Amino acid sequence: MRLTRYxxxxxxxxxxxxxxxxxxxxxxxxxxxxxSAGIYSWLxxxxxxxxxxEQVVREEQDRMGCQEVLMPTIQSADLWRKSxxxxxxxxxxxxxxxxxxxxxxxxxxxxxxxxEIFQAEVHSYRALPKLMYHIQxxxxxxxxxxxxxxxxxxxxxxxxxxxxxxxEKAAESYRKFFVCYLRTFARLGLKAIPMEADxxxxxxxxxxxxxxxxxxxxxxxxxxxxxxxADASGLKVDYEDPQAVKKVVDYYTSLYARTDExxxxxxxxxxxxxxxxxxxxxxxxxxIFYFGTKYSEPLGASIxxxxxxxxxxxxxxxxxxxxxxxxxxxxxxHDENGIIWPESIAPYKVGLINLRAGDEACTKAxxxxxxxxxxxxxxxxxxxxxxxxxxxxxxxxxxxxxxQLVVGPRGLEKGVVELKSRATGEKEExxxxxxxxxxxx
Amino acid sequence: MRLTRYxxxxxxxxxxxxxxxxxxxxxxxxxxxxxSAGIYSWLxxxxxxxxxxEQVVREEQDRMGCQEVLMPTIQSADLWRKSxxxxxxxxxxxxxxxxxxxxxxxxxxxxxxxxEIFQAEVHSYRALPKLMYHIQxxxxxxxxxxxxxxxxxxxxxxxxxxxxxxxEKAAESYRKFFVCYLRTFARLGLKAIPMEADxxxxxxxxxxxxxxxxxxxxxxxxxxxxxxxADASGLKVDYEDPQAVKKVVDYYTSLYARTDExxxxxxxxxxxxxxxxxxxxxxxxxxIFYFGTKYSEPLGASIxxxxxxxxxxxxxxxxxxxxxxxxxxxxxxHDENGIIWPESIAPYKVGLINLRAGDEACTKAxxxxxxxxxxxxxxxxxxxxxxxxxxxxxxxxxxxxxxQLVVGPRGLEKGVVELKSRATGEKEExxxxxxxxxxxx
Numbered sequence: 001m002r003l004t005r006y007x008x009x010x011x012x013x014x015x016x017x018x019x020x021x022x023x024x025x026x027x028x029x030x031x032x033x034x035x036s037a038g039i040y041s042w043l044x045x046x047x048x049x050x051x052x053x054e055q056v057v058r059e060e061q062d063r064m065g066c067q068e069v070l071m072p073t074i075q076s077a078d079l080w081r082k083s084x085x086x087x088x089x090x091x092x093x094x095x096x097x098x099x100x101x102x103x104x105x106x107x108x109x110x111x112x113x114x115x116e117i118f119q120a121e122v123h124s125y126r127a128l129p130k131l132m133y134h135i136q137x138x139x140x141x142x143x144x145x146x147x148x149x150x151x152x153x154x155x156x157x158x159x160x161x162x163x164x165x166x167x168e169k170a171a172e173s174y175r176k177f178f179v180c181y182l183r184t185f186a187r188l189g190l191k192a193i194p195m196e197a198d199x200x201x202x203x204x205x206x207x208x209x210x211x212x213x214x215x216x217x218x219x220x221x222x223x224x225x226x227x228x229x230a231d232a233s234g235l236k237v238d239y240e241d242p243q244a245v246k247k248v249v250d251y252y253t254s255l256y257a258r259t260d261e262x263x264x265x266x267x268x269x270x271x272x273x274x275x276x277x278x279x280x281x282x283x284x285x286x287x288i289f290y291f292g293t294k295y296s297e298p299l300g301a302s303i304x305x306x307x308x309x310x311x312x313x314x315x316x317x318x319x320x321x322x323x324x325x326x327x328x329x330x331x332x333x334h335d336e337n338g339i340i341w342p343e344s345i346a347p348y349k350v351g352l353i354n355l356r357a358g359d360e361a362c363t364k365a366x367x368x369x370x371x372x373x374x375x376x377x378x379x380x381x382x383x384x385x386x387x388x389x390x391x392x393x394x395x396x397x398x399x400x401x402x403x404q405l406v407v408g409p410r411g412l413e414k415g416v417v418e419l420k421s422r423a424t425g426e427k428e429e430x431x432x433x434x435x436x437x438x439x440x441x
Numbered sequence: 442m443r444l445t446r447y448x449x450x451x452x453x454x455x456x457x458x459x460x461x462x463x464x465x466x467x468x469x470x471x472x473x474x475x476x477s478a479g480i481y482s483w484l485x486x487x488x489x490x491x492x493x494x495e496q497v498v499r500e501e502q503d504r505m506g507c508q509e510v511l512m513p514t515i516q517s518a519d520l521w522r523k524s525x526x527x528x529x530x531x532x533x534x535x536x537x538x539x540x541x542x543x544x545x546x547x548x549x550x551x552x553x554x555x556x557e558i559f560q561a562e563v564h565s566y567r568a569l570p571k572l573m574y575h576i577q578x579x580x581x582x583x584x585x586x587x588x589x590x591x592x593x594x595x596x597x598x599x600x601x602x603x604x605x606x607x608x609e610k611a612a613e614s615y616r617k618f619f620v621c622y623l624r625t626f627a628r629l630g631l632k633a634i635p636m637e638a639d640x641x642x643x644x645x646x647x648x649x650x651x652x653x654x655x656x657x658x659x660x661x662x663x664x665x666x667x668x669x670x671a672d673a674s675g676l677k678v679d680y681e682d683p684q685a686v687k688k689v690v691d692y693y694t695s696l697y698a699r700t701d702e703x704x705x706x707x708x709x710x711x712x713x714x715x716x717x718x719x720x721x722x723x724x725x726x727x728x729i730f731y732f733g734t735k736y737s738e739p740l741g742a743s744i745x746x747x748x749x750x751x752x753x754x755x756x757x758x759x760x761x762x763x764x765x766x767x768x769x770x771x772x773x774x775h776d777e778n779g780i781i782w783p784e785s786i787a788p789y790k791v792g793l794i795n796l797r798a799g800d801e802a803c804t805k806a807x808x809x810x811x812x813x814x815x816x817x818x819x820x821x822x823x824x825x826x827x828x829x830x831x832x833x834x835x836x837x838x839x840x841x842x843x844x845q846l847v848v849g850p851r852g853l854e855k856g857v858v859e860l861k862s863r864a865t866g867e868k869e870e871x872x873x874x875x876x877x878x879x880x881x882x
């Protein structure tokens with residue numbers, strides 16, 4: 001993409017309405033614009049990142065055998081009356097009356113809807129387990145939306161649901177999602193630590209939040225250092241083998257890891273040696289939860305058991321805040337100059353800077369590099385604007401592409417270009433051929 | 442995908458609520474379920490098709506240089522008050538009041554929103570043209586929703602917007618979309634004919650509906666036979682060359698083609714020789730429209746011209762009904778046994794039928810074929826259920842995958858399998874190797 005054609009409205013000044021760094025950087029980098037309080041329009045570069053994150057989430061759901069569906073945003077209030085949540089939900093639910101005066105709502109989540117779909121079609125234990133997910137926009141009418149896409153009102157979420165015969169089978173599904181989430185966040189370049197979370201009136205230990213560490217995080221977190229150092233990238237597990245899956249979960253639940261909500265200081269001190277105690281701040285990016293027959297009972301989702309009896313299915317739900325992740329990743333990965341994208345979700349891999357757009361040799365070289373990278377399928381954003389080098393460097397650092405390839409007249413005379421890693425700041429003068437081959441072209 | 446694991450609730454009986462064939466088939470093939478009046482949940486196979494159509498639409502928008510954004514579903518009423526459409530829109534607009542008593546609405550379209558984004562960021566003719574699209578769910582509160590996804594309340598639409606300096610430049614953008622739509626529908630296996638449409642108070646001739654022929658279509662259409670026979674598949678045009686683009690548009694606007702709304706019987710008879718007159722029914726799947734400064738004026742979207750003056754941008758909008766296309770394609774492509782998917786958007790390319798799931802040799806052969814097709818990246822749905830052959834054939838015809846590969850014990854003894862084309866019904870006994878190679882494995 002050529003910058004002269006791209007719709008990338010970057011800003012030099014820090015917008016006053018943004019309180020946290022990810023919000024500031026997303027506005028400055030031209031990724032989003034606020035449409036109304038807590039509701040954002042995604043501009044081309046922001047949407048590109050959002051879609052890449054969505055795709056990683058999707059691939060990992062598919063890999064574990066979860067099937068993608070799409071439920072609508074607008075739901076019938078009657079469905080929520082069956083579960084008792086229509087009255088219980090409070091003012092965060094966006095309630096709507098349609099032209100025929102029927103009560104509707106903009107879904108904040110989908111337990112009722114997926115349970116209704118399941119109960120109409122599945123009647124035997126033979127069809128179980130069933131794991132289904134969708135990636136859909138939700139609405140929660142926050143009283144004071146803030147922090148940009150981290151706590152907006154309209155937000156994109158992946159929510160998955162499991163249906164199983166009994167608690168034991170439900171726990172197996174739960175553990176698959178646990179492992180799937182470790183893989184997903186690792187692929188997104190994040191270190192996400194599973195932490196015990198509240199299970200509510202159901203009890204048990206099948207509720208975990210996945211938390212990434214960031215100084216600006218909303219919660220205080222306390223955990224064993226081994227979890228901070230553990231690396232789930234490259235984790236390979238056969239999802240068809242419940243024992244292999246359980247082994248991973250057992251390790252990641254063997255040490256202390258809790259947010260302030262569940263923190264127990266004396267337990268922390270007795271379980272974790274002093275030099276292994278980590279106290280930091282964190283951001284929730286995922287939540288998995290077993291809730292038994294809470295929805296299957298009121299919605300009548302029962303199945304025939306192997307013994308020929310009728311039994312309510314055991315369910316769990318599994319969420320990842322997809323649009324929130326864009327902000328969370330920036331919170332975890334930036335410096336004073338801007339965003340530092342992990343390569344897996346960077347909007348473009350390479351930023352090509354033409355230092356002197358008016359110079360014929362420079363422009364010719366850049367055009368050729370641009371064509372070669374495109375041909376090789378390497379995503380490249382080409383700054384072909386007639387701007388000062390300083391402004392180009394600043395914009396490129398701001399938007400945070402992993403690699404910058406700088407082409408200037410002096411370098412060209414020597415036959416070299418500059419290759420800069422955004423993450424490390426390291427710059428190297430290399431031949432054009434070597435730069436291209438290192439970038440995969 | 443193995444059918445024993447898939448969530449594909451097919452139905453033998455015709456659902457009574459469905460009046461048209463695409464609605465009946467989508468329900469029977471387990472593609473969608475109604476959530477509430479005119480609002481659908483997309484089950485795995487239906488959603489797979491929807492996403493494939495969406496991806497073709499996206500690729501063709503990208504190819505013409507249109508940039509993808511995503512605007513939210515919930516919009517502020519104030520924005521629509523500026524254009525005057527908040528009061529004008531009528532009861533089809535889903536109006537919402539949030540917890541702070543602010544008037545909001547579920548967007549039925551996005552002219553106001555995109556114009557607001559544009560006017561805040563673009564101030565010079567140098568940045569023009571700007572072409573932007575998004576693929577987002579819309580809501581129109583139809584008084585009597587019907588025909589399944591063909592006329593639902595919550596529906597997925599691609600809407601694009603062009604911003605240009607003046608009428609001449611806007612017409613160039615308009616013509617790019619015209620060609621882009623020809624390519625898009627051809628890739629979807631559709632014959633879509635551009636027909637003159639109403640331009641409203643603006644006048645001129647820059648408004649076309651793209652209509653596919655189907656006996657169940659909502660409108661009567663009248664056109665020159667050459668357009669019915671014209672084939673836009675493989676159409677290659679350099680979008681950077683306005684003359685090449687114009688040439689295509691000139692051809693497709695040179696002959697008579699109108700829906701009943703614009704039909705002029707005497708003109709039809711005088712312009713079209715009798716043997717070339719085609720009268721059929723059609724379904725609208727796209728609409729492109731130039732509307733000048735209708736929104737840029739009230740929303741203050743002006744730019745500096747080359748002469749240093751301020752001028753309101755000239756705009757157009759360009760819609761494709763993405764979820765509607767799923768139904769429209771079925772209307773255009775089915776028989777008495779079920780759906781016949783064009784290969785480009787079929788949920789799976791191959792349906793693999795194990796005629797005797799209890800037979801060891803059959804199952805072994807099928808498992809191997811399944812593995813080979815998957816390895817080669819050929820999408821395959823494997824009917825591994827323990828069901829009668831008749832039920833398997835009926836389901837496979839119903840869901841309409843392009844190829845059926847039938848493996849039975851008698852064939853295996855002779856070393857052959859049966860390959861059936863869903864579109865032609867032709868069956869061939871071929872060796873396993875030859876079947877695999879013809880399917881691309």
